[in-house]
Amino acid sequence: MTAPSLIPRLTDIVEAIEHIYEALGPISSDAFETDWQRQWIVERGILIISEASRRLPDELKARHSDIPWPKVAGIGNIIRHNYENISSPLMWKLVKDELPIMEKVCREELAAEKARLKI
Template sequence: MTDIIEAIERVNGVLVDLSLEAFENDWQRQWLVERGVEIISEASRHLPDDLKARNPEIPWQKVAGIGNVLRHNYENIAAAVLWKLAQADLSTLEKACRSELAAEQSRGRR
């Protein structure tokens, strides 16, 4: 879970104050975002099923599957798709992971 949170933080840091147009013209940032999404995807595959069941608002299959798309079909992934994913979709995942991590840490303190 911490890998997911860290990757999301890095993706957000790469995109801070950046417009879609600027992102589309910056292949280096696109690569960084792609790598972050790949890490998120792979890490999501290792989360326990009960955690995923507690967070049904997250499309877990799509989260896991986007990594395959990036690895095998990367030349066809539009920058706008990565942009939307980073801007609109990662915040829900980050919120769920932070909540689960806090609950896990709380249980560990008892």
């Protein structure tokens, strides 16, 4: 039996990151801190990324051990169950510092998976 394709989950992650960046545009961290609508968009994108990451195989995660996969999966639980304590500076840092790395990795893995499946 062949392993299920990674394409749907990797696509979900890449698209969520794209939507986050599109929604933020050239906003400053100070402006983000007072913009609840953009904060909600970021939180929704992070939820999607978190959930999709849970469905990626351990082999992929092992190839990219520089990404803190348990934290990526866990932040979804924090947003869902402890939403009242979500820090906009933490979300900002995650978007600016962590998402670019994850986007690069997921785009590379997506391209490799498409090549493997000859899509």
